[in-house]
Amino acid sequence: MKTSGGTDAMKRRAGESAASTVDDGDVVGLGTGSTAAHAIRAIGERVDGGLDVRGVATSFASRELAIECGIHLVDLDEVTGPDSAGIDVAVDGADRVADGDLIKGGGGAHAREKLVDAAADRFLVVADPSKETAALDRPVPVEVLPSGRGVVADAVREAGGEASLRRAERKDGPVVTDNGNLLLDCAFGEIPDPGTLAAELADTPGVVEHGLFVGLADEIHVGTAEGVRVREV
Numbered sequence: 651m652k653t654s655g656g657t658d659a660m661k662r663r664a665g666e667s668a669a670s671t672v673d674d675g676d677v678v679g680l681g682t683g684s685t686a687a688h689a690i691r692a693i694g695e696r697v698d699g700g701l702d703v704r705g706v707a708t709s710f711a712s713r714e715l716a717i718e719c720g721i722h723l724v725d726l727d728e729v730t731g732p733d734s735a736g737i738d739v740a741v742d743g744a745d746r747v748a749d750g751d752l753i754k755g756g757g758g759a760h761a762r763e764k765l766v767d768a769a770a771d772r773f774l775v776v777a778d779p780s781k782e783t784a785a786l787d788r789p790v791p792v793e794v795l796p797s798g799r800g801v802v803a804d805a806v807r808e809a810g811g812e813a814s815l816r817r818a819e820r821k822d823g824p825v826v827t828d829n830g831n832l833l834l835d836c837a838f839g840e841i842p843d844p845g846t847l848a849a850e851l852a853d854t855p856g857v858v859e860h861g862l863f864v865g866l867a868d869e870i871h872v873g874t875a876e877g878v879r880v881r882e883v
């Protein structure tokens with residue numbers, strides 16, 4: 651995604667701020683998107699300087715970038731489950747941040763992101779100020795089984811929303827996720843009660859994962875023109 655130099659600098663500050671909190675020996679969840687990419691690069695620079703971490707990628711894109719940055723990667727199932735190391739910290743971006751709740755999935759990566767971010771002891775969100783709003787107000791990306799898209803679209807309409815299949819820009823047809831599924835962008839207007847909507851979407855047959863991240867974030871790092879605002883939630 652192309653951003654202005656100013657916005658990109660703010661994203662970089664947020665990413666670097668979160669990356670600076672990673673400790674030696676940590677297992678780190680590596681988020682997806684342009685802001686998380688700054689964090690991955692900053693962690694990579696610290697690895698060059700001797701930091702010893704293991705990364706868990708949340709997408710094809712974050713895996714590629716982590717490899718380029720020299721971050722040793724492990725699979726999620728190597729560090730989770732009984733007697734496993736667990737994930738110490740995850741750093742990830744967001745499309746909207748309101749009261750610590752998030753909408754994610756602008757890049758279609760929210761299913762794996764939620765697995766990793768929710769499993770982490772600390773989940774740090776990195777964002778620029780344009781992501782902060784009073785209420786969650788943009789369409790919620792919902793990953794669906796391909797054959798279930800009509801069923802899910804009907805359920806979304808019954809819940810007061812409107813679902814649109816996400817189409818690819820440079821190919822005819824839909825966006826296919828890293829998991830081989832489709833995406834419905836579900837517009838509900840302003841979402842007054844994200845927890846209730848999250849539960850409704852999660853209960854809908856055919857939904858693989860939705861992009862509402864409710865009560866998962868621990869810290870929000872917002873890069874600004876002047877520096878970084880860090881807030882615990």
Ligand SMILES: O=C[C@H](O)[C@H](O)[C@H](O)COP(=O)(O)O
Pocket residue numbers: 651681682683684685686742743744745754755756757758759760763
């Ligand atoms: O699926 C993509 C992710 O949820 C991203 O973290 C989110 O879209 C934010 O991306 P960006 O930092 O590029 O705005």
